[in-house]
Structure formats: structure tokens, C-alpha cells
Amino acid sequence: MPLNDLFSPLTIRGCTIRNRIFTTGHQTNLVSDGLPNDALKAYLSDRARGGAGLVIVEIAAIHETAQFNNFTILGYRDECIPGYRQLANAVHEQDCRIFGQLFHPGREVLGMNPDGTRRVTYAPSPEPHERYLHMPRAMPLGLIEEIVEGYGDTASRMKAAGLDGVEVVGSHGYLPAQFLNPRTNRRSDRYGGTEENRLRFLSDVAKGIRRKVGDEMVVGLRISGDDMNQIGLTPEESLPAIQQLSDNGLFDYFNVTAGASSTASASFHIVPSMSFDTGYLASFSAQVKSLVERPVFVAGRINQPQIADRMVAAKEADMCGMTRAMISDPEMPNKAREGRLDDIRACIGCNQACIGHIQLDAHISCIQRPETGRELGIGNIMPAPRRKRVIVVGGGPAGMKAAVVAAKRGHEVSLYERTKRLGGQVLLAQMLPGREEFGGLVTNLERELQLNQIAVHRSVEVTPDLLIREKPDTVILATGAVPHRPTLEGEEHMVDAWQVLRGEAELGGNVVVSDWRGDWVGLGVAEMLARNGHHVRLTTTCRAPGEFLQFYIRDRWAGVLHSLGVEIIPYARLFGFDDEAAYCMQTALNEPIVLDDTDSVVLCLGHTPDTNLEEALRENEYPFEVEVIGDCLAPRTAEEAILDGLVVSQSI
Ligand SMILES: Cc1cc2nc3c(=O)[nH]c(=O)nc-3n(C[C@H](O)[C@H](O)[C@H](O)COP(=O)(O)OP(=O)(O)OC[C@H]3O[C@@H](n4cnc5c(N)ncnc54)[C@H](O)[C@@H]3O)c2cc1C
Ligand SMILES: Cc1cc2nc3c(=O)[nH]c(=O)nc-3n(C[C@H](O)[C@H](O)[C@H](O)COP(=O)(O)O)c2cc1C
Ligand code: SF4
Structure with a gap:
């Protein structure tokens, strides 16, 4: 129309x-x-x-x-x-x-x-x-x-x-x-x-x-x-x-x-x-x-x-x-x-x-389009001097962006994702309450893959053997991350945010949500559980939950949690859980905080890089160059993942 x-x-x-x-x-x-x-x-x-x-x-x-x-x-x-x-x-x-x-x-x-x-x-x-x-x-x-x-x-x-x-x-x-x-x-x-x-x-x-x-x-x-x-x-x-x-x-x-x-x-x-x-x-x-x-x-x-x-x-x-x-x-x-x-x-x-x-006194950009604000530098995409055969491993934001930019520069690109769907952790992020639109990031990148005619292989786990068969010049590893599960007392009775979002966790009425990163995950899981009728206490090592979020997002979320009756306990580092209480340490005083009557503990303690393929590749000499980007380089956010994708594909 x-x-x-x-x-x-x-x-x-x-x-x-x-x-x-x-x-x-x-x-x-x-x-x-x-x-x-x-x-x-x-x-x-x-x-x-x-x-x-x-x-x-x-x-x-x-x-x-x-x-x-x-x-x-x-x-x-x-x-x-x-x-x-x-x-x-x-x-x-x-x-x-x-x-x-x-x-x-x-x-x-x-x-x-x-x-x-x-x-x-x-x-x-x-x-x-x-x-x-x-x-x-x-x-x-x-x-x-x-x-x-x-x-x-x-x-x-x-x-x-x-x-x-x-x-x-x-x-x-x-x-x-x-x-x-x-x-x-x-x-x-x-x-x-x-x-x-x-x-x-x-x-x-x-x-x-x-x-x-x-x-x-x-x-x-x-x-x-x-x-x-x-x-x-x-x-x-x-x-x-x-x-x-x-x-x-x-x-x-x-x-x-x-x-x-x-x-x-x-x-x-x-x-x-x-x-x-x-x-x-x-x-x-x-x-x-x-x-x-x-x-x-x-x-x-x-x-x-x-x-x-x-x-x-x-x-x-x-x-x-x-x-x-x-x-x-x-x-x-x-x-x-x-x-x-x-x-x-x-x-x-x-x-x-x-x-x-x-x-934050930084220059403007966009998580979906890191070229913005970088028009005079990395944001200017030019043809590559030599066409290469590029394999991208991982269909999260980092891998998708890397594939798009490499294709725009004239490389022959294939993208592999081991699950049925592209999107990586964004598929979980969009499940947090009120965050459905975040999934638009995947829709947009999928369209860019299509427009650039990139070969996408879903439900294929990349192994060193596959890479040897395919004879790439460059392999970009964008294999992402998994939940960080530190050693804690009573750890076997705890669940992580991903299990909760995937509906794999059975939780009691009184839940302690333990946050380390001060980002969307702790706040979102706490809101979701409170809306589902749980009594929620949100502990965080930060000064306040969502400390590292953009102000308007953080402040509004604080209001939502307040109205849902979520109790907030700042400066609190989780160290254990038994069948009666969760135990934290007050981070400034090193004094214990005992959270009685806790039925379940949900860990929102950030992520650990998935380096399985990278380690396997480092064991031998392979005839291709290997680049590592996104959360498998260091777990951060979708913004850095997509920026890494741009930067690496501008360099090959
Ligand atoms: C609940 C939640 C909410 C979040 N909210 C936000 C937010 O609001 N804003 C934000 O910026 N960030 C958010 N994040 C973080 C963000 O989603 C990640 O930082 C980002 O997705 C990392 O992108 P990536 O491509 O590096 O890795 P991932 O998204 O982890 O993708 C890696 C992909 O690689 C695939 N893979 C792994 N190994 C192989 C293999 N051998 N072969 C084939 N495929 C393989 C995986 O299946 C996966 O699909 C959130 C994360 C979570 C969990
Ligand atoms: C990065 C950024 C900086 C802004 N700075 C200004 C400004 O200098 N002057 C102003 O009147 N509004 C400013 N705003 C508000 C915008 O003008 C606009 O009202 C707001 O982004 C909502 O419009 P949108 O939904 O189309 O983005 C800013 C917004 C953004 C995103
Ligand atoms: S709100 Fe998010 S998607 Fe929209 S311009 Fe800002 S960074 Fe980009």
C-alpha cells in the first residue's frame, strides 16, 4: 500500500x-x-x-x-x-x-x-x-x-x-x-x-x-x-x-x-x-x-x-x-x-x-546497527580485497551480524546453528515480561541474512570434522554462552534463569532470585515470578537492581517490582541454600544475611563462554584462520555481540 x-x-x-x-x-x-x-x-x-x-x-x-x-x-x-x-x-x-x-x-x-x-x-x-x-x-x-x-x-x-x-x-x-x-x-x-x-x-x-x-x-x-x-x-x-x-x-x-x-x-x-x-x-x-x-x-x-x-x-x-x-x-x-x-x-x-x-557520555549508536555513530570508521562497509570462503558458527546476534557484513563485503558465507531457530539467547530475552519486542532484533537480522542470500544451516552442530570437510578460509566462532553456575553450598537445589524461562524448573511459593550482573535477567525473572503468584526476594551484589541498565528502563522496572511487592536486598552475595533458608553475605561488611523461609533459589549470575569448539580447534593446526566473537569471547550483551560481528567481518 x-x-x-x-x-x-x-x-x-x-x-x-x-x-x-x-x-x-x-x-x-x-x-x-x-x-x-x-x-x-x-x-x-x-x-x-x-x-x-x-x-x-x-x-x-x-x-x-x-x-x-x-x-x-x-x-x-x-x-x-x-x-x-x-x-x-x-x-x-x-x-x-x-x-x-x-x-x-x-x-x-x-x-x-x-x-x-x-x-x-x-x-x-x-x-x-x-x-x-x-x-x-x-x-x-x-x-x-x-x-x-x-x-x-x-x-x-x-x-x-x-x-x-x-x-x-x-x-x-x-x-x-x-x-x-x-x-x-x-x-x-x-x-x-x-x-x-x-x-x-x-x-x-x-x-x-x-x-x-x-x-x-x-x-x-x-x-x-x-x-x-x-x-x-x-x-x-x-x-x-x-x-x-x-x-x-x-x-x-x-x-x-x-x-x-x-x-x-x-x-x-x-x-x-x-x-x-x-x-x-x-x-x-x-x-x-x-x-x-x-x-x-x-x-x-x-x-x-x-x-x-x-x-x-x-x-x-x-x-x-x-x-x-x-x-x-x-x-x-x-x-x-x-x-x-x-x-x-x-x-x-x-x-x-x-x-x-x-x-554514559559515550557517542550515539544502536545495538542493532553499530555502524551508527561510526560513519567515518568501521561503519563504512567497503568490498573486501579478496573473496574468501567464510563459515560462521552460531546463529545468535554475533554470528548473524558477522555473516551479513562478510557477505556485504563480497565473501562467500555460510552460517551454522545447532538448534532449530536462529537468535541464541535473544530467544530467552524476549520471554521476559514486557520484553517481547526485543525479539525483533532476530527478525531484523534474519531478514538481512535473506537479503544477502546467505546459506543458513539450522540444526547442525559444527565440529572440527565439518570444518575440515568444508575447507573455509576463515571460521568465525560465535558460539555464545551458558548460565554461570559457581560452586555454592546447596547448589544442587538451585535452578538458573534459563531453566525458569524454559519452564524446566519447579519452584516453591517463596523464591529468592539472586542477581549478579544488575541487568535485565534478575529484574525480569523476579517480575515474572511475582506475576505468577510467588513471593519474591531479589538479592543483588549491586547497589540497586538493574544498576547497569539504561536509566529509564531501570527506574521503571524498579517501580513495577515495587508495585508487585518484590523485596529488594542490595549489596548481597549469595553463598548457600538449605531446605530452610538462603544465605548471603553483605558485601560491604562481610556479615551474613539470612533469608528464612526460602523454598527455591533462582540464579541470575551471568554467563560462562561456550568455548568447546574453540578449545577443540586449538588442539591442532588447521588450515584456516579462526576468529572468536560475542559472548563466547566474553559474555556481555547483544550490543557488543553485534559490534564484534561488524568489527571482525570488516577485518577479513
Ligand atoms: C534472559 C536474557 C535476557 C537478556 N536480555 C538482553 C537485553 O535486553 N539486551 C542485551 O543487549 N542483551 C541481553 N541479553 C544478553 C544477550 O542475549 C547476549 O549477550 C547475546 O545473545 C550474545 O550473542 P552471541 O551471538 O554471542 O551468543 P548467543 O546468543 O549465545 O548465540 C550463540 C549461538 O551459537 C549456537 N552454537 C553454539 N555452539 C554451536 C556449534 N558448535 N554449532 C552450531 N551452533 C552453535 C547456539 O545454539 C546459539 O544459538 C540477555 C540474555 C538473556 C539470557
Ligand atoms: C540519543 C538521544 C538523544 C536525545 N537528545 C535530545 C535533544 O538533544 N533534544 C531533544 O529535544 N530531544 C532529545 N531526545 C529525545 C528525542 O528528540 C525524541 O523525542 C525521542 O527519541 C522520542 O522519539 P523516537 O521515539 O522517534 O525516538 C533524544 C533522544 C535520543 C534517543
Ligand atoms: S532503542 Fe535500541 S534499537 Fe532503537 S535506536 Fe536505540 S539502541 Fe537502536
Whole structure:
């Protein structure tokens, strides 16, 4: 079915956008010294070449008090202009439009100073920040005036660089939203108190920008309609504000979203994970559309073009932000336009390597597509100098990715999997509650195997004899891992997470789930058992369960476990179990923790590499090269497994 609505053009203030797909402003951490660079240019060019109608460049600080983290573009310095000009030229070459984000975080500052000290933060009023732990200073009037100027000056720098538009970031509880919100704005001067006064900051900002950029440039506003917590903006507050700003002609479009950084429950909506329905903000953007004449943009889990097309056709939105959809597949718009919907590598909402990396101060990527963020290096796949015969052993994520990249480079590739199904541990991962979509990773990789015409042999266990018969030049071992079962007292009465997920374990009413890695497995198994009626105590050696998960995933899961009555015992290392109690050691004090009335213990203690084939091959000299990747090299996550697949196949 052609997606006609999605691929119809839209004109805003004389700027024609070729289709309704845009990538929202999103930090990449690719910039260097606060300036746009070649890495960011390559990243954005890929999205433009892939068919997006519009790319919105990530946040730029409009004032020296506006730095969000150490990778924020310093839009308040003239030195940013040449870098922006390069971005604009590269994106325009692809017939795509480019806007830039104008940003001040107010009290919502994520990072520390580069020297490790805390920043002084400024906000309308000194209201503490629950998640980032800042007590901001109230902005004096003089600073507010400087900041208003800063928005306009930064916009004019973007204009000088050739950008088509600018967008004020008033979403997610950042400075403009802090002024709008009566719970963060307790001022008694002309910027606080009445609705009109609280809206004054945004109005001044919009007027200031227009004064500086003239009539031709598009000026939009990003705003959260609902912060989704008790202290943030509500629709009752944001909708009249949007209407007023529209009636006054101050913005050319409204880009609506949800959530804020201020509390955990609000933060999940900034980058909604697979726990949220796809396109779940459609009804809110439709509400905004019914109030304003101007175009309405929306983003939030629109991960497939069919969803976006439906939204545009139903007049729920004029433009659909599909940011992670293009982090995981920059060619998504072109594939959609050409009707190749099955070839799209849909984003699975895992949040691991996109926003997860940003929060770790690492550069953006995607677990399914490690080429993202590495466009200038390993992400650029070129033909191999010599065609080789390659055998990949193991049909988990590592093996599948290695096979695809090797085939793309022109090698003759066969993939062997000893079970009936491809996917490896991902087949277990998708069985955890609420994690079904994680299995999309396998669907996507299987499609890539097909598209690259790779010979796949299922239900075949690879042995050294098989390899000798097949005469490969290169063997890539991607044989994965098995549950780690350390020596523990009463170990024979314990079961592991894999047995539970496969339905092979009989468990009593009171279960202790013992976690070591602080990842998905302990949390997921605890949730599953609690939902099945067990009383669950979750012990973890970490400071908190899910310590190593992306914040939004971790924090939401903590809430789910709390509501299911799961008891959490941190800093606890399991050492034994008898028929009455499980025994742990408090890791800081080395004192015992006795968990009485325990019927069963489930081990979520990570994995041990499956090195059987590797060891067999090391016993003799074989006439082929051997590479080891993924969990059989070192048990980590699907992200490293897939990255290993890319790296190794780029090297052969
Ligand atoms: C319950 C659970 C939840 C998880 N959740 C996540 C998550 O949310 N995010 C994340 O990033 N990671 C997650 N992981 C970890 C992730 O799944 C693994 O890190 C990843 O699958 C490792 O990929 P791999 O290809 O190296 O190995 P595997 O996935 O283990 O695949 C190895 C494959 O090789 C096959 N094989 C072995 N020996 C042979 C042989 N001799 N011949 C033929 N085939 C052979 C195996 O049958 C298997 O299919 C989870 C793991 C589990 C168990
Ligand atoms: C890696 C990453 C960085 C982000 N940084 C920004 C940002 O700089 N400015 C912004 O307004 N939103 C930012 N966001 C939120 C996105 O703009 C977008 O609203 C969110 O990803 C939901 O859209 P999606 O489901 O299409 O990905 C970021 C999101 C991601 C994934
Ligand atoms: S890392 Fe996960 S959430 Fe992020 S773009 Fe890739 S698939 Fe989507």
C-alpha cells in the first residue's frame, strides 16, 4: 500500500519539506570541543540521504549558563557557524531541510564540569531537582534579559550558517517550561505569578528571535503537553499556552512531545522504551492540532512508517518524528517510499546504545546497527580485497551480524546453528515480561541474512570434522554462552534463569532470585515470578537492581517490582541454600544475611563462554584462520555481540 500521506510535501513559511518524516533534535555526543564536526556531518548526511524530509540538529547552548553536558554545541559562540554551515550544505545536497535547536536547560543540567566539579545552575526559582540533584539559583532579571538575547543571537548564527529553521526547546521541563510551570516558577516579578507573566519568557524569546532572523526563517517550539508527574506541566496548563502562542503568531509550528527530566515517572517519556505503545502520543497531538492553525509535529515511539502514515492521514499530526527509527535504520524513509517495508530494521525500543550511550557520555549508536555513530570508521562497509570462503558458527546476534557484513563485503558465507531457530539467547530475552519486542532484533537480522542470500544451516552442530570437510578460509566462532553456575553450598537445589524461562524448573511459593550482573535477567525473572503468584526476594551484589541498565528502563522496572511487592536486598552475595533458608553475605561488611523461609533459589549470575569448539580447534593446526566473537569471547550483551560481528567481518 503506497504511503501517500507520509510522502506528501509540507510548506512552512516558504520552506518546503519533501515528506512528513523528520529526525527530532537528539544529542549524539559526536561533537568535539562544543562544535559541529565531520562526525556529526556524516551522521546527519546519512539520515538525509536515507530520505528524511527534515533533520533537526541537536541542542545548542544559547548562553554560557546553558551547557547540558560536556557535549553540548556551544551555540553562543561565533565559532559554531562554520561547522553548522558544513552540516547545512551536506544536508541540503540530499534535498533535505535542516533546523537547529536553541537550548537552555535551566536547572535540568545533566553533567558535571569537565574537572569533576558541580555546575552552578540557574532557574526561575530555587526549586531543587529530584533526579539531577541541583539546587538552582533564581535568575536575576538581568540574566533573564541576557538569555532572551542569547536565543536570538544563536538563531542568527544558525541563519548565517544557512539553516532553514530554528526550534526553541521548551519541552521536557527545560528553561521555558520551568517559566511556564507555576510549581517551578514562584517569581513575583513580571516573569512569574499570572498565566500571562509565566508565558512572558517564551513570548519574549520568540519575539527576540524573529527580530534577529527576519521573516524568512522558520521558528518552531518544542513543548511537552504533559510532563506526566505531579510537579510538571499539565495539559490544562500547556494547551492554553500553545493556543496563545499560536494565536499571537509567535511560532510557525509546534513540536509536541511528553515527559520531563524532573522525576523518574516523567523521564520515561523523554525516550519511551518498548514498554510504551507505538505512536502513543497521537491523540495528544491531535488535540493540539484541533486548537492551532499551525503545523503540529509529534514524536514518541513512531517506529514504523505505516504508523506515521496513519497519523498524517488521520490529521493527528503534520510531521512525524522518527528518531530512533532512523538511528536503527537511516534508510527507513527510502525503503518506505519504495514499498520495501519488510526490509526496514525497526527500532525495538531497548534504549541501550542511543540514549543509553548519551547518558554514559559515550557517542550515539544502536545495538542493532553499530555502524551508527561510526560513519567515518568501521561503519563504512567497503568490498573486501579478496573473496574468501567464510563459515560462521552460531546463529545468535554475533554470528548473524558477522555473516551479513562478510557477505556485504563480497565473501562467500555460510552460517551454522545447532538448534532449530536462529537468535541464541535473544530467544530467552524476549520471554521476559514486557520484553517481547526485543525479539525483533532476530527478525531484523534474519531478514538481512535473506537479503544477502546467505546459506543458513539450522540444526547442525559444527565440529572440527565439518570444518575440515568444508575447507573455509576463515571460521568465525560465535558460539555464545551458558548460565554461570559457581560452586555454592546447596547448589544442587538451585535452578538458573534459563531453566525458569524454559519452564524446566519447579519452584516453591517463596523464591529468592539472586542477581549478579544488575541487568535485565534478575529484574525480569523476579517480575515474572511475582506475576505468577510467588513471593519474591531479589538479592543483588549491586547497589540497586538493574544498576547497569539504561536509566529509564531501570527506574521503571524498579517501580513495577515495587508495585508487585518484590523485596529488594542490595549489596548481597549469595553463598548457600538449605531446605530452610538462603544465605548471603553483605558485601560491604562481610556479615551474613539470612533469608528464612526460602523454598527455591533462582540464579541470575551471568554467563560462562561456550568455548568447546574453540578449545577443540586449538588442539591442532588447521588450515584456516579462526576468529572468536560475542559472548563466547566474553559474555556481555547483544550490543557488543553485534559490534564484534561488524568489527571482525570488516577485518577479513
Ligand atoms: C534472559 C536474557 C535476557 C537478556 N536480555 C538482553 C537485553 O535486553 N539486551 C542485551 O543487549 N542483551 C541481553 N541479553 C544478553 C544477550 O542475549 C547476549 O549477550 C547475546 O545473545 C550474545 O550473542 P552471541 O551471538 O554471542 O551468543 P548467543 O546468543 O549465545 O548465540 C550463540 C549461538 O551459537 C549456537 N552454537 C553454539 N555452539 C554451536 C556449534 N558448535 N554449532 C552450531 N551452533 C552453535 C547456539 O545454539 C546459539 O544459538 C540477555 C540474555 C538473556 C539470557
Ligand atoms: C540519543 C538521544 C538523544 C536525545 N537528545 C535530545 C535533544 O538533544 N533534544 C531533544 O529535544 N530531544 C532529545 N531526545 C529525545 C528525542 O528528540 C525524541 O523525542 C525521542 O527519541 C522520542 O522519539 P523516537 O521515539 O522517534 O525516538 C533524544 C533522544 C535520543 C534517543
Ligand atoms: S539502541 Fe535500541 S532503542 Fe536505540 S535506536 Fe537502536 S534499537 Fe532503537
